[in-house]
Amino acid sequence: MPKKYSDEMRERALRMVAEALPDHPNQMAAIRHVADLLGMNSETLRVWLRRSEVDAGTRPGVSTDAAEEIKRLRRENAELRRANEILKSASVFFAKELDRPTTK
Structure with missing residues (x-):
């Protein structure tokens, strides 16, 4: 706005x-x-x-500067949590791929 x-x-x-x-x-x-x-x-x-x-x-x-910093850190924290969830999912996926027996 x-x-x-x-x-x-x-x-x-x-x-x-x-x-x-x-x-x-x-x-x-x-x-x-x-x-x-x-x-x-x-x-x-x-x-x-x-x-x-x-x-x-x-x-x-809370001062304006501190409030902006808190807001920025919360956004960054949420982004890092999402990245961690993606990495956990990827590691589970690739671990399953490694454990799967290969058929020749």
Whole structure:
């Protein structure tokens, strides 16, 4: 699915939220204000903010880089499991071929 917003737009929106925080009673009010200014969904902006906090280490959670690495390793692990199953099947097949008596 293509990205709806560019990375520059995301960074700009997050900067605007940081600048708007002192003028609002809570974080969600600042998020809603900035989202309205930019014409975007406030939930999108809230998710971006949470993700940036996790990536910065100010909020507990798995960072974006770590999540991508985990995803890559899981794919690789699944591929290696499939390869092992194929190799096991092949070794059983060839072992049967070697054990079969030859008729001449």
